[in-house]
Amino acid sequence: MDCIIIDDDATARLITKQLCLKSEQINVLEEFSSAIDAIKYLNTTNVDLIYLDIHMPTFSGFDFMQTLKNSPKIILTTSDKNLALEAFEYKSVVDYLVKPITKERFTKSLEKLDSLSTQEKNIIKEKNTSDFIYVNVDRRLVKVNIPSIYLIEAKGDYINIKTEEKNYIVHSTLKKIEDKLPSDSFFKVHRSFIINIKEIIDIEDNTVLIKKDVVPVSRANKSELMNKLNFL
DSSP states (O other), X not given: OEEEEEOSXXXXXXXXXXXXXXXXXXXXXXXXXXXXXXXXXHTTOOOSXXXXXXXXXXXXXXXXXXXXXXXXXXXXXXXXXXOHHHHTTSTXXXXXXXXXXXXXXXXXXXXXXXXXXXXXXXXXXXHXXXXXXXXXXXXXXXXXXXXXXXXXXXXXXXXXXXXXXXXXXXXXXXXXXXXXXXXXXXXXXXXXXXXXXXXXXEEETTEEEETTEEEEOOHHHHHHHHHHSOOO
């Protein structure tokens, strides 16, 4: 799970980052002392999770959350014990960690994240029973058979959907198409790649071979990928 850390306190950022690094679930992409700088970053990069301080000068954590249209999951980190009720009014808030954050409390927040992710995947799987999707290519809706897709790569504001027959360049995000794919066959191995795990030829270190494409696997996602595979 790719995340960023937003906190004006350098020591607090370091502690949160160290806790993330000790976890196999969380991959820290960037850290910011300013919520405004983080907004600029999120305009070009998708993340799954944000560790967010509430009390910051000029632009608070609550101000930040109000600017997000499609918010990733958020875990608030704060020294203030009195704002939890207000914090959970935001649907994207998963947990509320009071500083100083202990390893035990951090681990519980990860367990909460896991539980929520499992619930979301089950809901998505129930919704997506179709064997095909329609994609907008040159103002035409083109039918693409889902089993024929073996790799999807994010390229700026577009995604490249690779199938056995041809490739489709579509103005979209990995998140949007991920929600339409069956989770038992497709897995996001890296912030820029979704693979069809049934098409994996081999795995070496932090890469997988899909057809002729060598695809990176982030450290945070490798253990979950291995759990999905049927191996001796």
